Amino acid sequence: MLAGxxxxxxxxxxxxxxxxxxxxxxxxxxxxxxxxNSMMTVGTGIFLLVWGVIIISLIRFRRRAGxxxxxxxxxxxxxxxxxxxxxxxxxxxxxxxxSFDVYNALGxxxxxxxxxxxxxQVAMLPGEEMATPLIDSAIQKPMSAHHHHMALGVGxxxxxxxxxxxxxxxxxxxxxxxxxxYPESGVVSGELHIPxxxxxxxxxxxxxxxxxxxxxxxxLKQDAIPKQDAELRFTPKRIGEYPIxxxxxCGPYHGxxxxxxxxESQEDFDRWLxxxxxxxxxxEQPVATTLPENRSAAELLAVHAEQIGVDSTVLEQxxxxxxxxxxxxxxxxxxxxxxxxxxxxLPST
Amino acid sequence: MxxxxxxxxxxxxAHHAPPERKWWxxxxxxxxxxxxxxxxxxxxxxxxxxxxxxxxxxxxELATPNSDFVSPETxxxxxxxxxxxxxxxxxxxxxxxxxNFLIPLMIGARDMAFPKMNALAFWxxxxxxxxxxxxxxxxxxxxxxxxxxxxxxxxxxVGEGIWIFSLLISGTSSILGALNFxxxxxxxxxxxxxxxxxxxxxxxxxxxxxxxxxxTPVLAGAxxxxxxxxxxxxxxxxxxxGGDPIVYQHMFWxxxxxxxxxxxxPLFGAISEILPVHARKPIFGYRAIAxxxxxxxxxxxxxxxxxxxTSGTPAWLRMFFMITTMVIAVPTGIKVFSWLxxxxxxxIALNSAMLFAVGFIAVFVIGGISGVMVxxxxxxxxxxxxxxxxxxxxxxxxxGSVFGIYAALYHWFPKMTGRMMNEPLGxxxxxxxFIGMNLTFMPMHVLGLQGMNRRVALYDPQxxxxxxxxxxxxxxxxxxxxxxxxxxxxxxxxxxxxGDNPWKALTFEWLxxxxxxxxNFEVLPVLTWGPYDYGVEHLSEGxxxxxxxxxxxxxxxxxx
Numbered sequence: 001m002l003a004g005x006x007x008x009x010x011x012x013x014x015x016x017x018x019x020x021x022x023x024x025x026x027x028x029x030x031x032x033x034x035x036x037n038s039m040m041t042v043g044t045g046i047f048l049l050v051w052g053v054i055i056i057s058l059i060r061f062r063r064r065a066g067x068x069x070x071x072x073x074x075x076x077x078x079x080x081x082x083x084x085x086x087x088x089x090x091x092x093x094x095x096x097x098x099s100f101d102v103y104n105a106l107g108x109x110x111x112x113x114x115x116x117x118x119x120x121q122v123a124m125l126p127g128e129e130m131a132t133p134l135i136d137s138a139i140q141k142p143m144s145a146h147h148h149h150m151a152l153g154v155g156x157x158x159x160x161x162x163x164x165x166x167x168x169x170x171x172x173x174x175x176x177x178x179x180x181x182y183p184e185s186g187v188v189s190g191e192l193h194i195p196x197x198x199x200x201x202x203x204x205x206x207x208x209x210x211x212x213x214x215x216x217x218x219x220l221k222q223d224a225i226p227k228q229d230a231e232l233r234f235t236p237k238r239i240g241e242y243p244i245x246x247x248x249x250c251g252p253y254h255g256x257x258x259x260x261x262x263x264e265s266q267e268d269f270d271r272w273l274x275x276x277x278x279x280x281x282x283x284e285q286p287v288a289t290t291l292p293e294n295r296s297a298a299e300l301l302a303v304h305a306e307q308i309g310v311d312s313t314v315l316e317q318x319x320x321x322x323x324x325x326x327x328x329x330x331x332x333x334x335x336x337x338x339x340x341x342x343x344x345x346l347p348s349t
Numbered sequence: 350m351x352x353x354x355x356x357x358x359x360x361x362x363a364h365h366a367p368p369e370r371k372w373w374x375x376x377x378x379x380x381x382x383x384x385x386x387x388x389x390x391x392x393x394x395x396x397x398x399x400x401x402x403x404x405x406x407x408x409x410e411l412a413t414p415n416s417d418f419v420s421p422e423t424x425x426x427x428x429x430x431x432x433x434x435x436x437x438x439x440x441x442x443x444x445x446x447x448x449n450f451l452i453p454l455m456i457g458a459r460d461m462a463f464p465k466m467n468a469l470a471f472w473x474x475x476x477x478x479x480x481x482x483x484x485x486x487x488x489x490x491x492x493x494x495x496x497x498x499x500x501x502x503x504x505x506x507v508g509e510g511i512w513i514f515s516l517l518i519s520g521t522s523s524i525l526g527a528l529n530f531x532x533x534x535x536x537x538x539x540x541x542x543x544x545x546x547x548x549x550x551x552x553x554x555x556x557x558x559x560x561x562x563x564x565t566p567v568l569a570g571a572x573x574x575x576x577x578x579x580x581x582x583x584x585x586x587x588x589x590x591g592g593d594p595i596v597y598q599h600m601f602w603x604x605x606x607x608x609x610x611x612x613x614x615p616l617f618g619a620i621s622e623i624l625p626v627h628a629r630k631p632i633f634g635y636r637a638i639a640x641x642x643x644x645x646x647x648x649x650x651x652x653x654x655x656x657x658x659t660s661g662t663p664a665w666l667r668m669f670f671m672i673t674t675m676v677i678a679v680p681t682g683i684k685v686f687s688w689l690x691x692x693x694x695x696x697i698a699l700n701s702a703m704l705f706a707v708g709f710i711a712v713f714v715i716g717g718i719s720g721v722m723v724x725x726x727x728x729x730x731x732x733x734x735x736x737x738x739x740x741x742x743x744x745x746x747x748x749g750s751v752f753g754i755y756a757a758l759y760h761w762f763p764k765m766t767g768r769m770m771n772e773p774l775g776x777x778x779x780x781x782x783f784i785g786m787n788l789t790f791m792p793m794h795v796l797g798l799q800g801m802n803r804r805v806a807l808y809d810p811q812x813x814x815x816x817x818x819x820x821x822x823x824x825x826x827x828x829x830x831x832x833x834x835x836x837x838x839x840x841x842x843x844x845x846x847x848g849d850n851p852w853k854a855l856t857f858e859w860l861x862x863x864x865x866x867x868x869n870f871e872v873l874p875v876l877t878w879g880p881y882d883y884g885v886e887h888l889s890e891g892x893x894x895x896x897x898x899x900x901x902x903x904x905x906x907x908x909x
Contacts, residue, residue, distance in 0.1 A: 020798045032727045039725065043718040050685065050714045054707055057692040062699055063629070070884035071630035071695040080690070081634050081683070088682040092675035092721065099725040100668060106727060108664050152661055154730070209500040210594060212659060212734055216800030219731040223660045225595065226499065226588040230661075243809065247659075247734040247802040249493045250500060252421035255805030 007048045015041025025217040025238040025263065028106050028157075032219040035095075035102045042091055107233055110155020152230035153204065153222040165201035165233060167194060173204070173211030173224035175250055176257035187276040193262045195269040196239050204230040212248035215261060223248055236263040370867060378472060380464035381867060382449050385471050387765065389446030390758070392471075396438035396478050397751075401827060403431040408789075408823035414810040424806035425491035426508070430481065432494030433512065436608065437519045438478045440750045444615035445470075445526045447757050448554045450765060452530055454858035455548045457539035457876075459868045462532040466525050473522035481515040484508055493804060495601060498586040498594045502579055513576045520565045520572075523611075527561035530554050539857075541876040545639070548856045548880040549632065552639040553618025556646035560607045560614075563650060568604035571597055595661035602653035610649040612746060613713075614642060616753025617684055620706050623760045624688055626854040627703040628695030631881040634687040641680035648677045658726050659733045667726045674724035681717055685710060701775025705756035708783050712748030716741055719794065734804075737797025743790045755782070755833070762837070763851045767863040768844030774836040781829035788822030856880045 015037050024030045061071075103109070156163065169192065170181040180192045194200045204213050206224035213232065214221040217240075222230045246257035264272065374384055375391075407427050410418040419427065449467065453460055461467045484490065490512035492501035501509050534555055538547065574585040575597065584590025586597040625632045632638060654662055654670040662670075688710050697703060719741040723729045732738060755778075762770050792815040797803075801812045808816070850859040858865070860874050878885070 022799050036728050039722045053689045054711055061695050061697050063696040073631055073884035075631045076634040081637055084686040088679050092678050096672050096675050102727040221659045221730050225661050245802050249804040252425050255807035
């Protein structure tokens with residue numbers, strides 16, 4: 001009895017104080033953490049119960065030297081078996097309902113999620129060598145009809161469902177970088193800046209292979225799938241700098257495919273956006289991480305490699321090894337080629 | 350438990366001199382299920398060592414955040430081969446090896462239903478495995494053991510081609526093996542043994558075989574289509590030609606989730622055999638354990654898309670698979686609690702077999718708890734494809750399957766070889782493995798929650814300390830196999846003679862000689878007690894197991 005009370009108290013305490021999760025940067029993250037804490041409480045309880053029974057059994061019921069007899073012939077106990085079938089069933093039922101509720105609150109059931117937005121789309125048309133920006137809506141329509149009838153990702157929460165987001169950013173994953181396009185201003189960037197406390201919608205796309213866009217501090221992740229748009233919609237609540245991680249194996253440099261998310265005040269965000277916009281007079285002002293043709297792949301990667309502590313010379317070396325292996329060339333170089341058209345829909349300078 | 354009382358019919362029966370088993374038989378196309386079993390176990394253990402060396406190389410690379418020990422391409426080769434080898438060439442064939450050895454002996458048969466097919470199934474493993482392991486020398490696959498397109502179509506045709514064909518061969522082997530187990534279990538039991546008096550290992554192999562037969566052909570289909578995409582330029586899965594990479598994921602996981610149960614169910618069965626023997630107590634809740642295997646197998650077929658919660662899976666599908674996945678915790682919980690019920694009140698011998706069996710329950714339960722957690726979609730969205738998953742799957746597959754295989758080896762080694770293993774070395778092996786395993790995989794939970802993605806050769810320096818702990822644990826695990834290897838090789842030739850039944854166990858395999866004669870039983874055994882009737886009174890005449898002559902059996906052995 002005492003052990004039971006102690007076990008319960010320890011479980012509840014640890015479930016709330018495990019400190020295993022990173023910072024919560026949105027209300028959604030807090031919801032997910034609430035679910036995790038509950039599961040952690042139950043999990044700790046089960047862990048202590050099972051390990052406790054094992055340890056007690058091994059000590060109390062160990063075979064004494066010289067004892068060759070058998071234990072009591074107990075073959076089962078139906079009421080006990082019903083109890084330990086019913087309790088887990090109830091636990092998973094409760095966790096299931098709780099998860100469903102959290103998923104709904106996150107916006108998992110937004111039927112609008114991943115609907116084709118009225119922004120420029122980049123995709124390869126079948127049969128074409130190079131990706132073409134599909135500004136022509138006549139071309140765009142049939143493609144979206146084919147590939148976007150299913151809602152993918154996490155959309156708006158039930159309260160804001162149906163409202164237009166405050167900001168939409170297109171996220172393009174390619175080996176080994178994330179490219180962020182702000183359709184309203186035409187800014188293209190290698191890092192993601194969003195204003196704090198604003199409803200942000202990310203449209204997740206992939207250029208070449210599967211990637212996954214992960215924001216650990218927001219507990220949000222969505223695979224980027226070629227030709228199949230997905231969406232993440234959330235409201236940041238904490239100003240700061242957060243990692244953006246690729247969480248789907250996308251090639252040898254998968255570990256280096258990272259970027260930064262900056263949650264800023266509206267003023268800082270506006271200032272940043274303004275600075276990114278190439279003005280007609282100063283044409284040499286570079287847009288952050290656009291992909292000019294004369295930059296080598298290693299130079300491009302270096303920006304991202306630096307953030308995770310990889311020496312860019314090492315990277316260059318690795319990259320040249322990579323090239324020398326022949327077939328590997330396709331993966332990196334050709335994708336950089338394919339990425340070029342992104343620069344085409346920058347406002348011409 | 351079912352008991353069948355049979356009058357022992359005396360067999361005064363001419364013996365023909367039994368042929369001897371020679372060492373070189375183990376290198377031939379031999380159709381004896383016991384030879385095949387040893388072939389499976391030794392071969393798969395060699396692949397375990399190869400996969401382990403790869404894991405050690407990966408952990409060495411991950412001791413620092415930079416890419417400094419192997420190139421990122423090589424790292425991806427290693428992670429692909431490590432996963433594939435451990436699953437398809439170690440755990441699955443090791444399970445097949447145990448099943449091969451035990452099923453005919455446990456049900457009182459002289460061999461498997463299709464001995465030649467059995468040998469054929471084994472001999473497909475070495476070429477598949479050698480081809481895969483040697484691919485490292487030419488152009489190894491590097492798209493992970495999941496081999497998702499389009500990446501798998503872009504990373505080198507040779508390596509990916511080898512990977513596909515290696516898996517097709519080992520998959521075919523697996524199908525042939527499962528067919529054999531199923532028919533043997535259903536058709537070759539001694540007449541006195543009903544389904545409900547089969548040892549629990551047989552029940553778990555019934556469930557495993559059904560899963561293999563349903564799941565593996567779907568994987569084969571996916572692999573063949575992938576091979577067409579890779580080699581013939583079709584676009585089943587290639588989005589640049591209009592294909593859908595998500596369809597591959599569905600087909601792949603339709604097999605590969607059940608594969609988890611294919612890997613762990615045989616060991617659930619083995620644990621259910623080992624615990625009663627060394628706790629000297631009947632298994633607690635025979636029918637619950639037996640039927641929960643079937644429930645797990647059934648549910649295991651309808652949970653696959655939980656591997657795709659962040660992929661191209663719409664909301665309602667995410668919810669459906671979340672519920673089915675969570676429900677699987679119920680039959681698994683029944684097993685764990687029944688095992689605890691078996692231990693409670695017993696007279697537990699703390700030998701190597703028992704330590705690994707109890708260790709199995711202890712670490713597997715951690716994998717089970719994290720398994721329910723990752724079933725919850727909102728939480729899985731955070732941890733999918735992170736080190737949390739790496740931790741979870743190793744708690745299930747290392748803590749579950751590998752601990753189970755070790756327990757089974759220590760338990761049945763005397764029967765397989767006729768000699769006992771050395772206990773102090775076995776206990777050392779257990780302690781090193783138990784500490785090494787938790788040291789390696791426990792910190793990975795934290796890494797994943799904190800934001801470390803999996804399958805990376807390079808990582809954020811903030812994760813360095815925990816990664817170094819994991820690396821130390823991995824080295825400890827590597828070292829832990831040394832006492833086992835030494836023990837197994839030395840005991841095989843020099844160990845103490847075991848006798849027929851060193852554990853005083855009740856299942857049929859302990860009624861024959863150790864190692865069993867070529868046709869297993871001189872006269873086929875008859876079921877006179879349940880497989881776990883420890884402590885039951887009527888066992889006093891147990892020294893002289895009642896036997897009947899095989900010729901008379903079908904007609905005279907009538908159950909009372």
